[in-house]
Amino acid sequence: MTISLRLFLLLGLAAVVWSSDVDHKALNEKQRSIVMDFLDKDFKPCTSFYQYACFKWSDSHEKTRDNFTTVAAMLNYEANMEVMEYLEKTPQANMPDFVKNFKDFYGSCMEQREFKALTYMHWMEKEDNMKWALLTADNAEDVAVFTWPTTLAMFRKYGFNDIFLKETITYQSSDKFTIALSKPNYGTYNYLNSYHMEEFNTSIPLPPGTMDFMKLWEIIDKFEDKLNDMKFEKEKKIYKFTELPYAWMREYLLALAKPKVPDANMEIVLDNVAYMEAFDRLLKEYDNLFLTRYLEVRFIYHMAMAQKRDTPNECMTTAKSLMPMAFEWIYAELHPELQHEMAKIYQMFENIVKNVNRTLHMDKHGLIPKELFEKLDTIQLKVGNLPQENSKEILQTYFNVLHLSPTEYYGNYLKLLRFHYELEHTYANYGDTNHLRDNKEFFYKTPEYKYDPEIHPEYYAPLNILVLPLALLRPPVYHVDFEDFFKQSSLGSLMGNGIFGSFETLHDRFDDDQLQQLAQVVGVHSAFEVFFSSLQPEDISRYQTMFNLTSLQELKQMFFLNAVHYRCEWYVANADVVDFMATHLSDFAESFDCKMNSFLKMF
Ligand SMILES: *[C@@H]1O[C@H](CO)[C@@H](O)[C@H](O)[C@H]1NC(C)=O
Ligand SMILES: *[C@@H]1O[C@H](CO)[C@@H](O)[C@H](O)[C@H]1NC(C)=O
Ligand SMILES: *[C@@H]1O[C@H](CO)[C@@H](O)[C@H](O)[C@H]1NC(C)=O
C-alpha cells in the first residue's frame, strides 16, 4: 500500500468527531458518558480512585493501543491526524515557507524510516568536514589532530549537550551574555550496553588498524561507571574566560565560538566546581583518541535514540518536536474557534493563580518558600506556543534561512538541530526589528526539541510562563462548546497543577513524587473551589437535569472524575498521584463519603 493511501484510510478512521457544529447537547452528553459510563465499580473511589475512574478507559481503547497508551498521547495522536490531513489537502501555494519546510521534513521522515549510523556519519563528513576518530587507524599519521574538546563543541552544535559539560547561554542584552557550564545529569541518561556496541559493530564497518567496538566497549564500560560515580554538591563560581582553570575548557569554548574569538573578559559560570575538578582528574587517565571516540559513539547513540519514526504518527511527533511552532501555527489555522476562547481561558488562569496563592498562604508550617509567592505574583499564561502578534511574519523571518529537502531526512534532521543551536547562540543577528528582538527570548528558551509523544502544559522557568499547547484544548480536556463545568474541572486542574512547575525551590524540600502529589491536590482543589464558589442554584439544577443527577454531591463527584480523566493511561503510573487526593482533599472525601484521617488532611 502506498503511504498516501494508507494515510487516507487512517484519516477516514480518525474522522473528526468533535467539529464545532456538533450539537452542543450531544457533545456534553458524550463527555458525560466518557467520565461516568467508564467507571469501574469493582474499585472503591476512597481507596483506589485512579482505578475507579480510569480502569475502563484502557479497556475501551484496546484497538488503538499501538498508537497511544495515555489520554495525553491520544490528544497528540488526534492532533497529528488533523495536521497530516492539512498537509495533504492544502495546496503548496497556500502554505507559508516554514509550513512547506515542515511538510518536507515530515515527508522525508516517512521516506527513510530506518536509522543508519553510517549515513549520518557520511553526511557530516561531506557537509561539515567531520573527521571521525572511530574511522581512523590508531597509527595513522593524522591521529594527532583529534582533540576531544573540539569534537564536543562540534556535537554541541547539533544539540548534543549532556556529556561531560552542559553549556547554556543567558543574555543580559543583545551583546552581553553569560555562559554557564554545568554538570550533566548522569542520573537520567541511558547507559551504553554491550549490545549497543554489537549493533555498531555490525552496522559501522571499521577500517583495518582501528580499535574495534568490543575493545572500545571494555574501556567505555569502566569509564562510564566512573562518570556516574561523580556526585558532588553544587558550588558555583564565576570566572573570566582567560582565568578558567582548565585548558580543555577554554579549548571547548574557543571551538564553540569559532570563527569568532571569545572576549577575554567574558563571564563563565561553573555551577559545580567540585565536579569539574574531579572530571579534570579523570581525564588524565585517558588519552585524546579514546575520549574522542567515546564522544563519537555517544553522539551516534544519541542520534539513534532520538529517532522514532516507525509510524506516520511517530514521524509527525518527531516533526512537531523539532518544529513546534510550525505545528502550532497549522493547528491554530485549523482551529480558529479557539481564538474566541482566549479571554475566558486567561480569566480562568487568573482565578486559579489567585486561589493557589490563597491556598498556599494557609501553610502554617513554613513549608512553602517565599520565592514561590514571588513567582506566583508574576507568572503568566500563554495559550499556543506562538509569538504573540504577527506570528506568521515572525515565523517567516526566523525560518527563512532553513532549506529542507523533501527526501533527505538525515540532512534535514541535522540542519534543524544546527538551526536551533544557532538561533540560541547568535542573538544579535535578529536585532534589527523590535518585534523580532522581543520574541527572541521566547524562541530559544521555550521548546526543548526532544521527542515528546504527549500534549501537556509546560512551564518555562527562565520566562516564568506556563504554556498550554493548542492541542490541549481538544476533547476530552476542552471544547469550545463544552459546559463550563467540564472546562473548569479539566483545564482548571491542569493549570493549577502546571503552576507547580514554577516551584523549583520546592525540590529541596520534597521529592519528585511528593511534589507531583502536592501539585495534583492543589491543582484540583483550586479548580474545584473556583468553580463551586461561583456556582448559582439555577446552574446546579440545570446541570442536574442535563446530566441526570439527583444531588449536588453527585455533581461534585463528576467534577473530580472529569478532573482526573486526563491522567488515565495503560500503565497505571499515575495511580499514586491521583489516589493521594482521596486522603488529603476534604472536598473530595466529602463528595465520596470517604473517612479521612484528619492528620493527613491538607486542604
Ligand atoms: C564484529 O564484527 C565483525 C565483522 O565486521 C565480526 O567478525 C565480529 O564477530 C563482530 N564481533 C562481535 C562481538 O559481534
Ligand atoms: C497506528 O498503529 C498501527 C499499528 O502499529 C500502525 O500500523 C499505524 O501506522 C499507526 N497509525 C499512525 C497514524 O501512525
Ligand atoms: C497572594 O496573596 C498575597 C497575600 O494575601 C497577596 O498580597 C498577593 O497579591 C497575592 N498574589 C496573587 C497573584 O494573587
Ligand SMILES: *[C@@H]1O[C@H](CO)[C@@H](O)[C@H](O)[C@H]1NC(C)=O
Ligand atoms: C437517569 O438516572 C436514573 C437512575 O439514577 C435512571 O433510572 C434513568 O434511566 C436515567 N435517565 C436517563 C434519561 O438516562
